[in-house]
Amino acid sequence: MKSLQLRLATGLLVSLMVVFLILWWLLSAALRLQAEAAIAIHLGHDAESVLAAIEIDPTGRIALDSGKVEPVYHRPFSGQYYRIMVDDRIIRSRSLWDQDIPLMAAESGKTQRMFVAGPRQQPLVVLVRGFSKQGKTITVAVAEDLTPTIAIINAFQQRYSLIALFLLLGLIAVQGIIVARAFQPLKRIRGQVHSLERGERHQLDNDVPSEVAPLVNEVNRLLQVLDQRLLRSRNALGDLAHALKTPLTVVQQLAREEALNPLPAIRTTLERETVNMQRLMDRVLKRARLAGSGPPLSRFDAGREIPDLVNALKKMHRDKPRTVELRITEADPLPIDREDMLELTGNLLDNAWKWARKTIRLTLVVDRSVGLTIEDDGAGVSDDVITTLTERGKRLDEAVAGYGLGLSITKLITEQHGGRIEFGRSPDLGGFRVVVVLPV
Amino acid sequence: MRLLLVEDDAVLARSVRKSLEQAGYAVDVAGDGIHAEYLGDEGVYALAVLDLGLPQRGGLEVLAHWRANGNSLPVIVLTARDAWYEKVEGFKAGADDYLAKPFHVEELIARITALVHRSNRHCGGVLRVGGLELDEQRQVVVKQSGETVELTGIEFRLLRCFLLNPDRILSKAQLVDHVYDFDSDKESNVIEVYVNHLRRKLGKACIETRRGQGYRFRTDDQ
Numbered sequence: 001m002k003s004l005q006l007r008l009a010t011g012l013l014v015s016l017m018v019v020f021l022i023l024w025w026l027l028s029a030a031l032r033l034q035a036e037a038a039i040a041i042h043l044g045h046d047a048e049s050v051l052a053a054i055e056i057d058p059t060g061r062i063a064l065d066s067g068k069v070e071p072v073y074h075r076p077f078s079g080q081y082y083r084i085m086v087d088d089r090i091i092r093s094r095s096l097w098d099q100d101i102p103l104m105a106a107e108s109g110k111t112q113r114m115f116v117a118g119p120r121q122q123p124l125v126v127l128v129r130g131f132s133k134q135g136k137t138i139t140v141a142v143a144e145d146l147t148p149t150i151a152i153i154n155a156f157q158q159r160y161s162l163i164a165l166f167l168l169l170g171l172i173a174v175q176g177i178i179v180a181r182a183f184q185p186l187k188r189i190r191g192q193v194h195s196l197e198r199g200e201r202h203q204l205d206n207d208v209p210s211e212v213a214p215l216v217n218e219v220n221r222l223l224q225v226l227d228q229r230l231l232r233s234r235n236a237l238g239d240l241a242h243a244l245k246t247p248l249t250v251v252q253q254l255a256r257e258e259a260l261n262p263l264p265a266i267r268t269t270l271e272r273e274t275v276n277m278q279r280l281m282d283r284v285l286k287r288a289r290l291a292g293s294g295p296p297l298s299r300f301d302a303g304r305e306i307p308d309l310v311n312a313l314k315k316m317h318r319d320k321p322r323t324v325e326l327r328i329t330e331a332d333p334l335p336i337d338r339e340d341m342l343e344l345t346g347n348l349l350d351n352a353w354k355w356a357r358k359t360i361r362l363t364l365v366v367d368r369s370v371g372l373t374i375e376d377d378g379a380g381v382s383d384d385v386i387t388t389l390t391e392r393g394k395r396l397d398e399a400v401a402g403y404g405l406g407l408s409i410t411k412l413i414t415e416q417h418g419g420r421i422e423f424g425r426s427p428d429l430g431g432f433r434v435v436v437v438l439p440v
Numbered sequence: 441m442r443l444l445l446v447e448d449d450a451v452l453a454r455s456v457r458k459s460l461e462q463a464g465y466a467v468d469v470a471g472d473g474i475h476a477e478y479l480g481d482e483g484v485y486a487l488a489v490l491d492l493g494l495p496q497r498g499g500l501e502v503l504a505h506w507r508a509n510g511n512s513l514p515v516i517v518l519t520a521r522d523a524w525y526e527k528v529e530g531f532k533a534g535a536d537d538y539l540a541k542p543f544h545v546e547e548l549i550a551r552i553t554a555l556v557h558r559s560n561r562h563c564g565g566v567l568r569v570g571g572l573e574l575d576e577q578r579q580v581v582v583k584q585s586g587e588t589v590e591l592t593g594i595e596f597r598l599l600r601c602f603l604l605n606p607d608r609i610l611s612k613a614q615l616v617d618h619v620y621d622f623d624s625d626k627e628s629n630v631i632e633v634y635v636n637h638l639r640r641k642l643g644k645a646c647i648e649t650r651r652g653q654g655y656r657f658r659t660d661d662q
Contacts, residue, residue: 346524
């Protein structure tokens with residue numbers, strides 16, 4: 001699993017660390033330069049005061065008036081040192097104690113700055129300046145211990161690292177939040193894909209970030225292509241049915257021609273075979289056109305469609321008026337293919353119409369599944385028949401005469417949608433009862 | 441009764457037409473949607489048998505146009521498309537009945553007869569008016585006395601027209617429209633001849649002549 005979030009965090013971490021390191025180096029260098037410059041100025045002043053304290057008597061003897069030098073130069077290893085060199089003579093500050101800083105003499109008017117190790121391994125910055133006084137060249141070296149400065153810089157660097165670490169963590173956390181936010185649309189799309197599957201929508205929303213939009217658009221296009229393909233194949237099957245059924249009607253008519261009166265055997269064969277053809281065609285076509293589970297083409301609005309269906313049935317069976325009680329509680333369209341649902345309900349109602357005496361009752365209950373019950377007040381069927389009907393894989397139209405293709409198609413549709421179908425006796429009306437349960 | 445048969449398959453149309461004519465109907469055939477829609481708006485048909493898969497204009501569209509124009513011509517949809525959602529759509533478009541292919545012509549005739557009776561506000565299966573009972577299957581009429589009277593084809597068509605419209609004045613032109621199809625030679629004087637035949641068989645008083653208006657089948661004083 002490649003985590004985009006991990007990759008982004010790693011990238012950010014590395015680049016931030018590079019930035020912080022460069023800053024760390026720049027700031028430390030700046031601080032050090034600044035401190036050294038300040039020390040140099042301060043040492044310059046000290047050198048001048050040391051020079052002022054040098055006295056050369058007329059015999060050429062050199063003496064130093066220690067009273068004119070700051071007392072820090074007299075405390076041993078105080079960190080402030082001087083060393084005066086006139087010809088071969090060397091005067092060292094008392095603070096140097098028994099140590100010396102080996103240095104070269106400087107020409108008059110020249111100043112040198114250098115770093116040397118001093119007593120007790122103190123890192124020293126040394127200012128060496130050459131003077132000319134009363135005809136003698138005097139080299140004055142003033143040194144200061146850098147340890148306190150380095151300590152300050154170290155302390156700064158520690159604080160800096162700590163702050164940088166916190167900033168780094170903070171920024172990574174912020175980035176994590178931003179990335180999580182950026183991926184929010186993907187979560188929404190995942191939800192939408194689920195509702196696609198349930199048939200609650202046909203397309204994904206395309207108000208997504210521009211990085212995801214091409215993907216969403218492609219998915220939408222694919223969905224459209226699939227929808228069209230299903231529609232096309234359904235249409236093609238319908239056309240085939242149409243194309244085959246008209247000539248079949250002609251052949252059926254032919255069987256009834258008067259010219260065939262003297263040939264009853266041929267007539268019987270023609271009639272029997274056309275009926276067979278019709279049955280086969282119906283079964284194959286209806287089975288093939290079932291959408292089955294998966295994204296339905298259009299949803300089933302039971303409250304609107306079932307009354308229309310009942311209306312159609314009433315017109316088709318005008319010679320057999322029946323009272324149809326509708327008990328539909330669901331107001332929202334169901335995510336089940338409309339054509340499949342109409343086929344299923346139509347077949348069951350048509351069957352009930354055949355057997356009912358007066359009343360047919362349709363009950364539709366939706367909770368986690370769709371429960372469709374159709375019962376009538378007819379004679380019903382015996383337990384044997386119910387057992388036969390319930391057998392799996394049984395072709396109902398062959399199993400039980402009079403229950404025709406309708407029930408077998410109903411069973412097919414139910415199985416394709418992953419539901420179940422139960423046959424029995426209506427406890428209330430006394431006739432045949434079919435219960436279909438379909439998952440939503 | 442004159443029917444409009446809309447069917448694009450010429451062989452099927454010919455065979456159905458023959459059967460319908462034998463059953464005593466005058467039949468015109470239209471092979472495409474546009475022609476069918478035009479003929480249906482002529483107002484001379486008692487009923488249309490409409491196939492849905494038509495060239496040029498689909499049957500459902502033709503039906504929807506008729507209904508939108510206030511044409512209440514009774515329509516039996518005849519189609520290979522027999523899925524329930526298609527039936528529901530057919531009835532919603534204004535069909536009065538629906539018959540799926542392949543079908544037996546006897547069933548079509550039974551449905552036509554029932555629908556013609558219904559659209560003439562006649563209830564029940566048998567046409568029984570003014571003491572006469574028309575047996576549409578055998579094409580004979582049974583008098584109150586129980587005497588059965590044979591009828592020729594044209595006489596049967598004419599009498600059915602009268603019995604479906606009792607006490608209403610029918611002009612000669614209307615009767616011609618219902619008795620003959622589009623291709624026959626129409627001679628309105630012939631109607632007079634057949635009306636006289638009927639009078640001879642059923643009694644002079646049953647059909648009254650209204651000068652300049654037409655004929656009326658009387659039920660009041662029989």
